[in-house]
Amino acid sequence: MKMSSWINFDALWKIIVVGVALGAGLPALFAVGLRALSIGGTATVAVEPGAGTRPGAAAAGGNLTGRVIAVLCFAIVLAGIGWGVYKIVHPN
Numbered sequence: 001m002k003m004s005s006w007i008n009f010d011a012l013w014k015i016i017v018v019g020v021a022l023g024a025g026l027p028a029l030f031a032v033g034l035r036a037l038s039i040g041g042t043a044t045v046a047v048e049p050g051a052g053t054r055p056g057a058a059a060a061g062g063n064l065t066g067r068v069i070a071v072l073c074f075a076i077v078l079a080g081i082g083w084g085v086y087k088i089v090h091p092n
Contacts, residue, residue, distance in 0.1 A: 026080050033073030039066035 040063040 022080060022084065026077050029073050030077050033070040033077070036066045036069035036073065039063045039069075
């Protein structure tokens with residue numbers, strides 16, 4: 001790669017990679033977490049006491065695997081946000 005006195009290509013490459021990873025990757029990972037919460041698991045949920053049940057009503061995060069995947073995705077997103085705030089507050 002040709003070096004330029006005007007453009008620091010090494011820094012530019014790092015900015016592009018981090019920008020794409022955090023700018024598109026974290027929102028995509030958040031969406032995967034939301035999708036994982038909706039995987040499978042329909043439950044029978046009581047509408048009110050004595051009124052019976054409503055079959056097929058979806059319970060939030062009805063599948064344990066979906067919940068685990070969602071928690072991991074949300075934890076990574078929160079870690080990325082925390083890292084970004086840390087880098088802004090402590091730039092060194």
